[in-house]
Amino acid sequence: MVDTTADSDLLDLRKGRPAAGQDPVKRAQIIEGARRVFIDKGFEAASMNDITREAGVSKGTIYVYFENKEELFEALIEEERGTIFKNMYEVLDHFEDLRKTLVKFGTGLSIKITSAKVIQAQRTVVGAADRIPELGARFYERGPKRGHDKVVSFLNEAIARGLLEIPDVDLGAYQFTELCLAGLFRQCIFSYRTKAPSQAEIEKIVTSGVDVFLKAYGTEKFFAEERASASA
Amino acid sequence: MVDTTADSDLLDLRKGRPAAGQDPVKRAQIIEGARRVFIDKGFEAASMNDITREAGVSKGTIYVYFENKEELFEALIEEERGTIFKNMYEVLDHFEDLRKTLVKFGTGLSIKITSAKVIQAQRTVVGAADRIPELGARFYERGPKRGHDKVVSFLNEAIARGLLEIPDVDLGAYQFTELCLAGLFRQCIFSYRTKAPSQAEIEKIVTSGVDVFLKAYGTEKFFAEERASASA
Amino acid sequence: MVDTTADSDLLDLRKGRPAAGQDPVKRAQIIEGARRVFIDKGFEAASMNDITREAGVSKGTIYVYFENKEELFEALIEEERGTIFKNMYEVLDHFEDLRKTLVKFGTGLSIKITSAKVIQAQRTVVGAADRIPELGARFYERGPKRGHDKVVSFLNEAIARGLLEIPDVDLGAYQFTELCLAGLFRQCIFSYRTKAPSQAEIEKIVTSGVDVFLKAYGTEKFFAEERASASA
Amino acid sequence: MVDTTADSDLLDLRKGRPAAGQDPVKRAQIIEGARRVFIDKGFEAASMNDITREAGVSKGTIYVYFENKEELFEALIEEERGTIFKNMYEVLDHFEDLRKTLVKFGTGLSIKITSAKVIQAQRTVVGAADRIPELGARFYERGPKRGHDKVVSFLNEAIARGLLEIPDVDLGAYQFTELCLAGLFRQCIFSYRTKAPSQAEIEKIVTSGVDVFLKAYGTEKFFAEERASASA
């Protein structure tokens, strides 16, 4: 009410009670409870009571932080997406050896996407996408789509360097991604596979996928350079 | 339990009334109603009343034929799977021109899998897969998996004929399928795409996919034959 | 199940279970429970659970018979209105002695409108009219308004017979009704009076009200006839 | 309880901070917020949060000044009553031309009582009267009843002057008031009329009402004087 101290900064460090719906700790607590319940049961089957119990906050409090069930779910997915796709594309930022980069990136991508946690999250989004299509769309747009764009950029760079020749880069990027996941995504999401593929399996798939990709799109120059560096 | 006594109701013209939950006509009738409702609304949003109405049978009767909503859904999916993947693989049965066959098969596959109806069904299965993992597994196993096996056979035939050279045929088959769907499956299932891709788009993707596949795995012999038939 | 007997008539007398939402006994039971609760607590404060308990039927059943709380309340009011205003206007149907008829009618009207039960019902409607104005409007329209129209007809008859002379018959009818209730309605509805006025009190008020009304609107002819019949 | 100690907070410039729930300024502020919300939404639909916002005080503070929602509402009605009926009866204080005075008073009364705001307030009181009968009673007693007494006084004055002859003055006063409202009150309170009647309509009703009243109760002397002043 009076004179906040002079060193009051961008971060409000006062120990005072945070404003309604503003306490990030409580927010995180709710999201964490929601994660457990939504991931475990799916959107429809999850009840706000379950979340209340799991989060250890009262019903009313949840509704202070989130307008309704749908918005809470969206917030969770937003978080989840952030976590999932974080750092996934860094390896594409510094252009070095083409094949190695593609393998490294493809491996990281496949591991992430087929990890148990991420598969469950994706299943939940897919299940909810039926009733809230925008939600699924938003998830795709800000997750996989963004990644796709990064791949396109990277491929363009390789084309500029004369290492690749791709008639339709956009399509090429999709092909690359799919080759890295060959079969895994569908197997996981339909729970035909009940646990994530091993690193070895993924590496085998990705190596082969990259091989196919490069055989199709690699230029003479690329193969010449590869032979040269191999004999070196 | 089967033969009801001779004084069986005059109205029942079939040979003896079937035991409770045993009449296959009624069963089909229920499944048909369930199909319309589940596909239209998804598992959670579908109400047993809707199904009752759509199937034209009473609530009680449904519960004689199926333990509960979940079991009815499972039965439907079992059926649906059969319908979806039926005839999809016929084109692979008669080996003719390799590239043309692959394109034709790939196109049919992509159209089917990305059709609104099938995407809906898959979304529902995925959504439910979390709670009933066997359901998703069974769906995959008897649907996509069986198709995959057909592709493997076909590729083996092509290898036998010296047209392809594939180190890991199983993996190659996955790669082929994924190349035909490049990006579409994920876009559809997350409802980033809200309607099925056009035939033209699919054809473009499949043509490119087959091209990549053949560049990677086609033998000298294959390309020689292709050049020959082209110049003919 | 087949062949309802030949004498099946307009009234379905079968003892079979009535269709959903069609059993008039159950309907009456629900309405009766609703009456007790709504009248006791008012629209908002009455809970569907209370009504469930009071009516001795399950929640679901109420919702089979009535779309929602509001509609249940409307149905109750509809009934209530019917009960309240039934037979109230019969006395106006056979034109006899003017003054006597007016007194008789006015007395009946006042007794009805100020009876504890009716006052409570009106209070409930008024309380609800705030949130559901159409409801109050409908109550007025089909209750008091209809009565008002009957009074207008009656007064027109009297005018035609040369017994009354009223510049604005519509207004005259309102004046008559208000004179019969002089003060009572407001006193009752605000619960300034906690019990219904006595018959004696009402008779006194009505007699006086009719007197005022006739002094204002009675014709020479009317008074002449009255004098004549008095001296007879 | 009143005198807080000398070291009272520097910020409080008033003579000692009032004891909890004792500051009349804050009390008025709360009542004012409550007025806006209760009148706008009715008792049930008004939320304490709305009032908090409208009054600009905290939830806790309201609960220091008023035990609960009901009590706050009661306090408001107490106030409101004062406001509504204030100045309504001034016109009766100076006896001048009888007919004109009655018309003027009747018009003012009808306009007030049928104004949207006042109807709203009355509806709310009526709605609540069932649960808190004393509230309605007190409202009537200190509002309409007090007005009624003023009318009685005025009529007695007119009787004393030989202008009126009324066997039962108390009843006459009720009759007069009702004649001025002929039909309007019930129409408004049941929301059959959704907006207040026009000044013209009220004037017509009141003029007619006063006419009826005077025809019934006016003395020879009154009519003689009126004829005289008319011909003057």
Place this chain on the structure above:
DNA sequence: GATGAATGAGCATTCATTCAT
């Protein structure tokens, strides 16, 4: 064996009230 009326636990959401700060 079939029916569909009835059930009541369950849902998402609101809001009067409390109490730590």
Place this chain on the structure above:
DNA sequence: TATGAATGAATGCTCATTCAT
């Protein structure tokens, strides 16, 4: 003393399931 974040009982309503007919 004043605050407003947190509470959780209560709301209207739905729907999978049961069981008397």
